[in-house]
Amino acid sequence: MGSYRLRLRRKSLLWRARRKAAELAPVANRTGAIRPGDVLLFATIRNEAARLPFFLDYYRKLGVDHFLIVDNDSDDGSGGLLQGQADVSLWRTGASYRASRYGVDWLNHLRRRHGHGHWVLGVDADELLVYPHCETRPIRALTDWLDSRGQRAFGAILLDMYPKGPVEDATCAPGQNPIEAAPWFDSGNYRMQRDPELGNMWIQGGLRSRAFFADDPYAAPALNKIPLVRWDRSQAYVSSTHTLLPRGLNRAGLGAGGPSGALLHGKFLSGVGARVRDEAARGEHYRAGAEYRAYAAALGQSLWSPWSEQYLNWRQLEWLGLMSQGGWA
Amino acid sequence: MAGADVAGGLGVTLGVVILAHEALHRVAQVARHWARAGVAVVVHVDARADPAQVARLQAALGRQSRVLFAPSSRSDWGSWGLVAATQAATSLMLGRFAEVRHVALTSGACLPVRPVAELQNFLRAHPDTDFIESVDIAQTPWVRDGLEQERFTLHFPFCWRRQRGRFDAAVALQRRLGIRRGIPQGLTPHLGSQWWCLTRATLHAILTDPERPGFDAYFRGVWLPDESYFQTLARRHARRIRSQSLCHAPFDPDGQPQVFYDDHADDLAASGGFWARKVWPGADGLYARFLGPGCDSPARRPLRRPAVRQGARRSPYLVLQGVEALFPDLRRWLAASGHCAAHGRLFHPDRAIFAGDARGAAGALSDHAAIRDAAPEAFLDALIRNTRGETQCFLFEPGDQIAIADHIRRDPAARVVAVTGASAIAPSLSGVQVDRPAAARGLAGERALLAHWMAPDRAARVQIWRLGEVLRRPGPVLRAISDHLGAMPPPPDAVAAAPVIRGLRALRDSGLDLDLAGDWDGPVEHADVGAGDVAAL
Numbered sequence: 108m109g110s111y112r113l114r115l116r117r118k119s120l121l122w123r124a125r126r127k128a129a130e131l132a133p134v135a136n137r138t139g140a141i142r143p144g145d146v147l148l149f150a151t152i153r154n155e156a157a158r159l160p161f162f163l164d165y166y167r168k169l170g171v172d173h174f175l176i177v178d179n180d181s182d183d184g185s186g187g188l189l190q191g192q193a194d195v196s197l198w199r200t201g202a203s204y205r206a207s208r209y210g211v212d213w214l215n216h217l218r219r220r221h222g223h224g225h226w227v228l229g230v231d232a233d234e235l236l237v238y239p240h241c242e243t244r245p246i247r248a249l250t251d252w253l254d255s256r257g258q259r260a261f262g263a264i265l266l267d268m269y270p271k272g273p274v275e276d277a278t279c280a281p282g283q284n285p286i287e288a289a290p291w292f293d294s295g296n297y298r299m300q301r302d303p304e305l306g307n308m309w310i311q312g313g314l315r316s317r318a319f320f321a322d323d324p325y326a327a328p329a330l331n332k333i334p335l336v337r338w339d340r341s342q343a344y345v346s347s348t349h350t351l352l353p354r355g356l357n358r359a360g361l362g363a364g365g366p367s368g369a370l371l372h373g374k375f376l377s378g379v380g381a382r383v384r385d386e387a388a389r390g391e392h393y394r395a396g397a398e399y400r401a402y403a404a405a406l407g408q409s410l411w412s413p414w415s416e417q418y419l420n421w422r423q424l425e426w427l428g429l430m431s432q433g434g435w436a
Numbered sequence: 437m438a439g440a441d442v443a444g445g446l447g448v449t450l451g452v453v454i455l456a457h458e459a460l461h462r463v464a465q466v467a468r469h470w471a472r473a474g475v476a477v478v479v480h481v482d483a484r485a486d487p488a489q490v491a492r493l494q495a496a497l498g499r500q501s502r503v504l505f506a507p508s509s510r511s512d513w514g515s516w517g518l519v520a521a522t523q524a525a526t527s528l529m530l531g532r533f534a535e536v537r538h539v540a541l542t543s544g545a546c547l548p549v550r551p552v553a554e555l556q557n558f559l560r561a562h563p564d565t566d567f568i569e570s571v572d573i574a575q576t577p578w579v580r581d582g583l584e585q586e587r588f589t590l591h592f593p594f595c596w597r598r599q600r601g602r603f604d605a606a607v608a609l610q611r612r613l614g615i616r617r618g619i620p621q622g623l624t625p626h627l628g629s630q631w632w633c634l635t636r637a638t639l640h641a642i643l644t645d646p647e648r649p650g651f652d653a654y655f656r657g658v659w660l661p662d663e664s665y666f667q668t669l670a671r672r673h674a675r676r677i678r679s680q681s682l683c684h685a686p687f688d689p690d691g692q693p694q695v696f697y698d699d700h701a702d703d704l705a706a707s708g709g710f711w712a713r714k715v716w717p718g719a720d721g722l723y724a725r726f727l728g729p730g731c732d733s734p735a736r737r738p739l740r741r742p743a744v745r746q747g748a749r750r751s752p753y754l755v756l757q758g759v760e761a762l763f764p765d766l767r768r769w770l771a772a773s774g775h776c777a778a779h780g781r782l783f784h785p786d787r788a789i790f791a792g793d794a795r796g797a798a799g800a801l802s803d804h805a806a807i808r809d810a811a812p813e814a815f816l817d818a819l820i821r822n823t824r825g826e827t828q829c830f831l832f833e834p835g836d837q838i839a840i841a842d843h844i845r846r847d848p849a850a851r852v853v854a855v856t857g858a859s860a861i862a863p864s865l866s867g868v869q870v871d872r873p874a875a876a877r878g879l880a881g882e883r884a885l886l887a888h889w890m891a892p893d894r895a896a897r898v899q900i901w902r903l904g905e906v907l908r909r910p911g912p913v914l915r916a917i918s919d920h921l922g923a924m925p926p927p928p929d930a931v932a933a934a935p936v937i938r939g940l941r942a943l944r945d946s947g948l949d950l951d952l953a954g955d956w957d958g959p960v961e962h963a964d965v966g967a968g969d970v971a972a973l
Contacts, residue, residue, distance in 0.1 A: 295799020
């Protein structure tokens with residue numbers, strides 16, 4: 108009974124995605140260049156011109172072969188920047204981010220259309236994926252290994268990174284690694300439980316729980332992500348990249364004892380204040396910007412604490428118990 | 437003979453068979469490498485390999501006189517086809533390369549990790565030795581997942597990989613019915629790694645054994661014959677077996693072959709194996725290092741990096757109840773020891789009271805009660821994990837968030853030291869009057885807590901004193917604490933016993949049940965020695 112309900116829900120997600128596809132206007136469709144076995148990255152962006160050069164560079168170095176990006180009405184030159192990249196396919200939309208369930212519907216459509224049979228990566232422009240051995244092994248090494256073990260999804264914890272001083276003083280030039288400007292994170296204040304319905308690990312805690320949601324911890328954002336999945340056209344993300352259907356993917360992604368990673372979340376940098384004001388005013392973000400309003404109040408101060416940890420590498424995160432190499436030695 | 441070979445220089449004395457399935461561009465690279473070093477190579481390509489890749493492989497190796505292709509056939513993982521392919525390839529090898537003295541069996545994911553000349557010299561020095569891991573299963577447990585003996589005595593009509601349910605059912609059914617195949621006369625079942633290196637004499641004897649049709653028919657029905665056919669038959673024919681593979685092919689904890697990447701280069705060079713399996717086809721760095729220019733110079737052998745393994749065991753921590761009431765300097769004493777963090781009441785209802793009254797703790801834990809109480813177990817576990825290497829001590833008193841007590845009790849890393857009855861007197865320690873309602877509340881809380889500590893599913897170490905005992909002899913309770921911590925500074929003073937006993941009497945006489953405090957009102961002269969006894973610690 109429960110599984111039938113989830114099946115209906117999955118079908119309705121796919122149907123929604125198809126309906127929302129009409130909102131996407133192709134700007135540069137280079138998907139013909141995608142070859143079998145390529146690793147594809149899907150993202151929705153809005154005004155990320157400052158972050159994109161490093162973002163693209165970072166994921167190219169990991170071995171991402173093609174980027175499929177939805178530009179949600181940027182007016183800072185992001186569109187032109189992306190259009191000029193040979194390995195980027197770009198769609199543009201002026202439709203509501205919120206009504207597309209924060210871009211999930213758009214990307215579900217593109218994944219269904221172009222991702223079938225590929226390993227697909229779903230990240231935001233301010234998220235950098237770290238997986239075991241990522242300095243020495245390309246992402247294909249990971250996906251080949253996951254294939255050999257029959258594992259179809261790879262989970263990660265979202266780690267909020269922040270600078271030591273006031274957030275607005277931490278500037279990050281285009282092309283610069285945002286983690287250099289915001290190298291600090293909370294290393295050991297996370298709590299997790301398994302969601303009985305969708306089978307995913309639900310993780311909360313870290314900076315945002317500590318600094319913005321201390322009085323209402325359950326309202327703090329979810330930090331569990333499943334950013335890397337072997338895609339099949341019958342699959343769909345339910346909310347952001349937190350959960351998927353069919354739900355077996357959620358269980359495989361995190362907490363199953365296999366390898367897992369971290370998404371370094373370089374959100375808290377100079378300019379976040381303006382972005383927060385913009386988002387809160389537009390009410391286009393999750394929970395109508397309530398989260399963003401909570402930040403706005405606290406962004407004047409430093410988020411740093413004497414117990415903050417400075418980022419070194421994936422081995423540090425594994426030692427801290429935030430990610431795992433599982434059996435992938 | 438070995439001496440003659442060395443003196444004669446470059447005879448083709450080694451043959452390598454490569455069983456290839458995929459990533460055939462790597463097979464071409466490795467085959468060329470062997471051939472360049474004077475090794476005869478026979479490649480067997482699985483019938484299901486990508487035809488375009490096969491054509492490229494044949495084109496790449498076509499002009500190599502020392503490389504031959506065996507007829508292509510199906511050679512699935514763990515199937516008889518793999519053995520048949522090996523038989524065909526090795527027959528071709530022996531028939532076409534008369535000088536070959538040893539034949540090594542490798543896979544398409546194998547990579548030579550030592551100079552080929554080292555392997556050739558090694559084999560010339562052991563001209564009559566067969567290198568094949570070959571373990572007598574009757575005597576040694578070799579595999580972990582059962583079916584050691586039964587793989588030789590049951591029928592296996594279903595594929596373990598694709599038809600797991602039927603495979604298991606067939607095994608269960610045969611066990612129930614007592615079905616057993618006979619093992620052919622003259623064979624003693626042996627198991628071992630597929631990646632062997634046999635002498636021409638042994639291989640020839642196996643391939644031309646007059647009983648071979650019967651043996652082959654039998655092994656077709658054995659589960660995973662690639663791990664047992666040559667391993668068993670070598671025992672029948674070999675003169676000298678060294679039961680060891682020349683191939684470095686470790687398994688991971690899941691029993692799957694470990695895959696090697698560029699960052700394993702030093703490990704492979706130090707492994708001692710002449711070739712390694714299995715190498716990720718995308719490991720450009722490994723192929724460049726071990727097949728590229730300079731690969732023929734003996735490798736430097738770096739020290740093997742010790743494996744980094746996270747200890748699953750959590751470090752012990754100390755939970756102190758009712759102790760500070762009797763030793764007001766308790767936390768200063770603990771902190772002065774230098775090897776523990778002395779927290780206050782971490783589970784105080786208002787906020788977590790960390791050591792030094794800090795507003796946070798390692799790992800950026802917050803002192804906020806709401807965050808802590810959203811997941812108290814995660815909070816405690818995080819604190820313990822975040823402070824690995826330093827013992828955590830904290831106070832836990834009646835009135836604190838009791839929900840965590842069950843978790844602590846079931847945690848083998850927890851050490852609980854409790855003094856019952858202490859909360860009756862805690863409010864009066866400042867020297868003022870006895871607070872009867874507070875004492876009654878405290879004692880009720882202690883009773884509840886005691887039930888938590890003593891429940892039968894206890895895994896923590898719990899030590900409980902009664903107030904009366906501690907008043908009489910404060911030494912043991914402090915010793916119990918320091919036993920968990922190591923060398924400690926001089927013990928703190930206990931509160932003076934006399935006023936405490938006066939307070940207790942007042943409470944008792946007001947009608948409060950003080951059973952938790954134990955036997956405290958002995959003859960007055962005993963009660964009065966309390967404080968002085970600390971010196972005896």
